[in-house]
Amino acid sequence: MESITQPGIEAYEAPASIADAVQVLARGDVTVLAGGTDLTVQVDAGRITYGKTLMNIRRIAELQGVSEAGGRISIGALTTVTNILDDDALAQSVPVLRATADRFASMQIRNAATIGGNLVNASPAGDMIVPLLLLDADVELASWRDGAVSTRSVALKDFFTGPGKTVRADNELLTRVTFAKPAAGFAARFEKSGPRPALEISTVSAGVAGTLENGVLSNVRVVLGAVAPTPLRAAKAEAALEGKTLDGDTIAAGAAAACDDCTPIDDVRASAWYRHHLVRVFMERLLTDVAEN
Amino acid sequence: MTTVIEKDSIIGKRIPKPDAPDKAVGRTRYINDMELPLMLIGKILHTDRVHATIKSIDVSAARALPGVHAVLTADDVPESLKFGIARDNIPLKGGKVRCTRDEIAAVAAETEDIADQALKLIKVEYEDLPGLFDVHEALEDDAPQIHDDRPGNKGLAYSHHSGDLAAAEAESDIILENTFKVHYVTHCCMGTSAVLADFDADGKLTIYSQTQYPYNFKMDLAPALNIHPGDIRVIQPPVGGAFGSKLDVYPFEPICVLLARATQRPVKLVFSREEEFINAPTRQPVEIHLRSGVKKDGTMTFRHVNSLLNNGAYTSWGATTPYVMMRTFSSHFRLQAISYDAQAVYTNNPYAGSFRGYGNVQATYCTSIHADMMAEAVGMDPISFGIKNAQDEGEVTPQGAVLNDCVFAELLKIAGEKTDFVNKMKTYAAERDKPGRIKRGIGIASSIHNAGGAKIHKSDGCGTILKLDDYARATIITGASEIGQGIDAVLCQIISEELGIPVKDVTVVNNDSAIGPWDVGVHASRTTFIAGNSAQRAARRAKEQILNYAASRANVGAGELDLRGGHVVQSKDGVSVAKLDKVLREMHFKEDSELVMTTDYYEPPSEPEGENHVGDMSAAYSHAVHVVEAEIDTETGVITVEKITSVQDVGRIVNEMGLEAQIEGGIIMGLGYALSEELQIEDGYVRNPNFRDYKVMTAPEIPEMELHFVESQSSTGPLGAKGIAELPTIVIAPAVANALYNATGIRIFNPPLTPEKVARAIWERDQGHAQAAE
Incomplete structure (x- = not known):
């Protein structure tokens, strides 16, 4: 069994809440692990290096799931592409999400890859970004400020600044993406x-x-x-x-x-x-x- | 009570590969899984230049790193140790680098991480030299010289001329002339290149190798190491694919041995996937200028071929593929005259090795497309045209191949009937210019390949040692290597067939050069044919020995007895005389005891090529015909191959399951070559060294395959079998290209037929039409 520690990683954190996670982020030099399907490949290829802290966010229940409230649909950052494919209610109200997920990578990657990861990775070719831009979605970013969790919302169309680059600050965690439920027609x-x-x-x-x-x-x-x-x-x-x-x-x-x-x-x-x-x-x-x- | 055993045969049955279950569940131990006491990990520093003088190389920091046991550069390896078929390669390069693969330093360390860190500590200063990547530029008078001792950047050259070319041209009504440019692809073995080297106290080397030619491998490896070939023992753990890529010595192998020698420890070296894409051999790219002639009545007349091979910086087997290309150009259909010239040209590109099909993939792309064009030009359908020009049984080709057991015309006929080819072709051609973005097409291609070995070395033989134990279990020790192609199952079947014992009672040993008898190697679709013949002969000797004893015991003639179902039986009625194991024990423990152990060395009845490359160099030849049915999206350029019908002369089916797997696997490999695979090399660098951008076929893209086996019953093959492994790969790409033409009217002479290439060709044609209309 290979050790999970990689050169450069000094600490491993697996918080159970957004509040804990953003406090870890506040320390600085943290690499966030969700599905890992982009992260591990890019580290192996030498394009990025791990920060001092590797933070696994997969135990944060608040980042899971699809919900609907006040006419808006919210997709948690940890929702996998397979979750999107399997969600019949979502496919009913927003068919384009399932249609896109059905063309995404391979079944194995879909099982691990998350919506949040696909957005934060900011590839010009990121497939799930396309339907979310069509839906005029917003992303929610959380950070630790003055002893509490602070959030801000950014329009997805303003989120990306270049290949692999976004307006997300290093101390911010992408928690969910939301959009207005499409009207009939x-x-x-x-x-x-x-x-x-x-x-x-x-x-x-x-x-x-x-x-x-x-x-x-x-x-x-x-x-x-x-x-x-x-x-x-x-x-x-x-x-x-x-x-x-x-x-x-x-x-x-x-x-x-x-x-x-x-x-x-x-x-x-x-x-x-x-x-x-x-x-x-x-x-x-x-x-x-x-x-x- | 009498036991009666009916005559039965295991030949043609479906026998699973004996190595399959372990591979399926992950129990197989590859070199990658091996560990020896005190073993170190070797790593190679490849240059990051394509043509440059090395001004300095500083390895002091790497040597000082704790855990590093050796750092070698060219200074540690005398310059004289040249290896390779043209003796133009050395393990570690000093002075100058000539391509992106060039190995300039090597490290042996306690862990892979330490070895990687050590490589990063090596400092190299270069002075770049102008690079040569294009064969035409490399042949210009004032081109830089890549090797001082290879003037004009000229590598190996080949030519064959026969028949009266001028007369054949004069008789031709139509002459076609095209330049084909066939591309770089690589083998993509599931297991990356790996080697483990270990010296004993006497300085003898044991090398754990993936090689597919263990006996000549020793001869080829020795000069790079200044070691006697007799002091090398080659052990062959199971390999994750070879397909021709392991038919030569490549620098990582002597480098690993040099590291083991320097450290006096076992050293293992395994390529990463990226290293594999950059450093493993490719298929030979070639530019082929082809002129072909045909008479109005559809009789083919001549081919005139000039080809330039991009040799890359060093010479491996890729540069010798003209041996096979010229065979295709001279013997794929009947010709009056042939003129063939090929020149390999040194460049600063990576270099090619052998690869399933060995030049025939490249040549058949040209001959089968020209055949399609000729048929249309003379107003014949490609089936009738092919049948008209197919050789008859016993005909001799311009290069002296004697086409015994030839069923070429029959294969074409079957392919036409099974696919309703002519009707579909006409229907689709009529739809071509009608509206609609989706077009359908059907295309046919055929080829010939050696199917009874290829006498390119002094011997094309294979040795066998066969022993039977006291329990009627047989062990066959063969020179033939198992590289995934399925020879172990075939040999078990042949021994089983001859000795009347169950397949499961036969064990194959073929992984140690100290044990096995000589074999020239797994190549040229030869192993079932050559090793199979040798196994059969060894088994027949054993059978004779057993029956002679049994006959004397029963006081009958040996001719009246046979071996069936683990018994010695009476041939006429199958009545058991005695159980085989009992007979074997009696033979063993009687007064003048004898063990049943036989040997054989089989040399096929073929001849090496003489002057002008003429000679009947294979003991059998075979043909295959493939029909491709495809749907083409004329906007995106995506070709979706829906069905492939394969009709191949297999001589005789030995293991139906192995045969299907070989043909299906070959088709899929050929489809990748046709549609999507291309090692993109730009200014000497590999641009897509990963499976994301080097696109092998994935499962959902694989079409329906309908296989038809024609059994010509080879007069020379074991039980009538012929070699089958390469033809399926050879014949696919031109069939796809011909289907594309049928659907769209577009001819593409430079595979692969990628969506972009197809879309662009259609778009340019339509632009041309639009402009013409204005």
Whole structure:
């Protein structure tokens, strides 16, 4: 049996409450462990090193579970991707979450990977970020201040600042993500690239949401992944679609605008050309799907 | 009471691999799991440059680190110790580095962590040199020299010319000309490269190795170590895959031995997955310029081939793949004339080794696509076109291969019938230009491969020692290695068949060069054929010895007796004369006692290539035909292969379960080559050294596979069997490419057929159409 201690780790903490956890965070130089599916891989690859304290947050019951209150749905940070897949009530009210979870990594990774981890990891290709941006979600960040737990809420669209970077301060713990329960008529769709049904890191991911009434799309949200330093809300595409009749011309205009919104790069997974191409293809598909259903 | 035993046969039955249960439950002990007393861990410092002069290397801090027992650099290894088939490699590089793999220092330490820390303490100063990555640039007059003693950066070269090329060209009505560029892929063995070296007090070396050619491995390893090959004992624990990657000596092996010698302790060295992707051999990439001719009536006339192989910085077996490529170009269909030239060119890229299919994967991509194009050009369907050009039984190819037991045309016919090929092809082609983003396609490809060994060494033989004990249990000690391909099960079956004892009563020993008789190695789809023949001959000798004794005992002729079901029986009616174990004990303990122990060395009836690479170098040849049915998303470029129909001449089915596994595994490996696998090498560096970005097929992508075995009953193979292992991998990629063409009209000459490549080709064509319309 290998020791769990790794070079650099001096202390291991496994708090049972958010209050205890944020007090540990307040000490500084703490690495937070949830599912570990991103963390351990990145440490092994030498991209990050553990802080002095490794804090396992998996025993904090308050971070678990999906709940609904006052018209808002809250998903605890420790909710796994498998939990999302298995939650029939959630799938009923927000189908796009299950649809996305069904394309996420592999079954083994889904069992361990958490929503909170997927957000904090801030990969431009993070799959679960896309539907949560479509839902205009907020994240809740907790910290220890003046002898008590203090929380603040940040709009998810303002949360990411670059690849692997967010506005979360080192002493803050992401506790949950919340969003307004979608109204009737709200449609949201997700698509990602890749021939593989599993274990496919997104070359491009895309999401479209809005309310379609009498053929007119409103409250439009367009999200693109893996085509910019952060997953992004595609403002030009949203403007091109908002309030328009969702016909062939609008779809083409929306898809073209989405291409203008993104700034993809050439890398080992795809060229910028292919990413642009897929953005257009996915936008056309998603919008057509919304228009037809 | 009389016991009657009916004649029965174990051949063709489904026999599980004897090593499978342990592997399935994790009981198998690989080198990775081994530990010897006082064992140290070895680690290699690879350079981070691709072409540079080493100005200085400082290992003092690494040597001073507690727990470090040795740090070696080129200074510790005399320069003269060159190894490799072109004698251009050395274990540790000093003076200059030539590719990203170059090993510049090695550490032996008490733990892996200490070894890693020691590597980080080594300071190297370089002066970078201009890098050469492209074969054409490397051949320019003023190109930098990668090896001082290899002028013009030229490595190995091959050529074969036969027939009257000018006449064949003149007779051709249509000539096709294309440049194919086939890519880097790597084996992706589940077990990464590993070795454990241990010297005894007399200075003799025991090396625990993953090698798939233990006997010549000693010969190849010795020069790198300045050691006598006779003082090397090779022990082969089970391996996690080989596929040709372990058919040569690679620097990590002598380096590990040098560390063991320096420390006088056993040293184990195991690659991480990233090291494996960067340092393990690849398949040989090659640029092939192919001109092919055909007459209007569909008769193929000639092939003219010029190819350049990116050799990388050092020479391993990849550079010799033209041996096999030229065989495909000269003998895949009947030709009047063939001109083949290949040149390996040194660059600062990583270097290639042997890999299942060995050049034939690359060559068949070209020949099967050109065959498809020719059929269309002359207005024939590919099945009729193939049958028209397929050789007949007994025909001799331009390189002297005698195609006995040849059923090529029959395979094509079966493939056509089983898949309704021609109708589907016509239907899909008609749908091609209609609206709709999803298109369907069907494609066919075929090839020929040696199926009775390949006489590329002085001997292509295999030795067997067979013994029977007092309980009628047999032990077969064979030179043939088990690398996962299933030879152990096949040999048990052959011994069982000949001696009339249960398969479970046969034990195979083949993991120690001090015990086993010589064998040339597991390669060239040869092991069932060669080792199987040797096992059968050894068993027949044992049977003769037993029956002679039993006949004298029963006072009958030996020809009247047989071995069945653990008994000596009367051949005519199966009536038991005596139980076999009793007979064996009698033989053992009688006055002039005899043990039943036989040996055999089987040399196949093949000949080495002579001048112009002509010679009947295999004792059998075989063909395979694959049909791929696929769906293509013309927007994303994703090809979804839905079904593969495989029709292969297997000679005779020995172990049906092993045969299916080999063919299915080969198909999946070929699909990865066709669709998704590519080791991306840019300016000499591997850009995707991980399974996230190097995409092997995953379970949900694997299509339905329908396998048809045709039993040609080889006149030379054991019980009629032929070698089967490589063809399934060889024939897939061009069948996928031809299916893509059928669906979309797009030809891609540079695999893999990734979604991006397909989408871009379709998009560019449609842009062209749009512009033309304006």
